[in-house]
Amino acid sequence: MQTSRxxxxxxxxxxxxxxxxxxxxxxxxxxVVARVVERRHAxxxxxxxxxxKFLHLDATRWSALVETATPLSxxxxxxxDHALTLHYGEGLTTMFIVNPSLIGGVRITAGSDVYDGxxxxxxxxxxxSF
Numbered sequence: 151m152q153t154s155r156x157x158x159x160x161x162x163x164x165x166x167x168x169x170x171x172x173x174x175x176x177x178x179x180x181x182v183v184a185r186v187v188e189r190r191h192a193x194x195x196x197x198x199x200x201x202x203k204f205l206h207l208d209a210t211r212w213s214a215l216v217e218t219a220t221p222l223s224x225x226x227x228x229x230x231d232h233a234l235t236l237h238y239g240e241g242l243t244t245m246f247i248v249n250p251s252l253i254g255g256v257r258i259t260a261g262s263d264v265y266d267g268x269x270x271x272x273x274x275x276x277x278x279s280f
Contacts (some may be wrong), residue, residue, distance in 0.1 A: 151188070153195075157193065157196045157197050157200055158200055159249055160193070160197045160198050160200075162201035162204075163199045164186070164197065164201055165187075165201060165204045166180050167180055167255070168183055168189065173208075173212075173241065174208055176204060178272065179203070179205070182201075183198065183201070186198060194240075195198040202236075210254060210261055210262070211261045212238075212241055212244070212261075213243045213244075213245070213260075213261075214234050214238070214241060214242055214243070214244045214245070214256070214259065214260035214261075215244075215245050215247065215256060215259045215260075216230055216234075216244060216246045216256060216257075216258050217247050217248075217249040217258075217268075218246070218247075218248060218249070218252065218255075218256050218257075218261075219248070219249065219250055219251075219252040219253055219254045219255065219268070220248065220250075220254075220270070220275065221248055222246060227246055230244070230256075230258075231244045232248075234258070234260060238260055238261070238262065251270060252268035252270045252271075253269035253270050253273070254268065254269040255267045255268035255269050255270075255271075255272075256268065257271070
């Protein structure tokens with residue numbers, strides 16, 4: 151049984167092999183996983199699980215969710231997308247959804263950052279202060 155430190159270290163090494171210009175390459179990732187599976191090493195499953203976590207974290211890092219109470223115009227969507235791309239870098243995938251429970255305003259979740267300027271968040275803050 152491998153220690154968690156060794157599993158993480160091995161997974162980090164494999165993850166670095168999968169990166170091209172700081173982003174994971176699907177072909178390299180397939181090759182690395184195939185080689186790990188071929189070796190049939192007893193510690194392969196924890197290493198692959200850690201590698202999967204890295205992939206999930208990377209995908210989350212490069213995605214943004216914009217929630218609004220009402221639909222945005224095309225220009226507003228483009229402006230928000232442009233601002234997020236300037237802040238987080240090229241390659242960010244932005245998804246827009248309408249969430250009427252926000253009442254008004256916007257909530258943006260980009261990676262692990264959350265910017266909540268919704269009326270619902272303000273009302274919740276007022277309620278907590280009482």
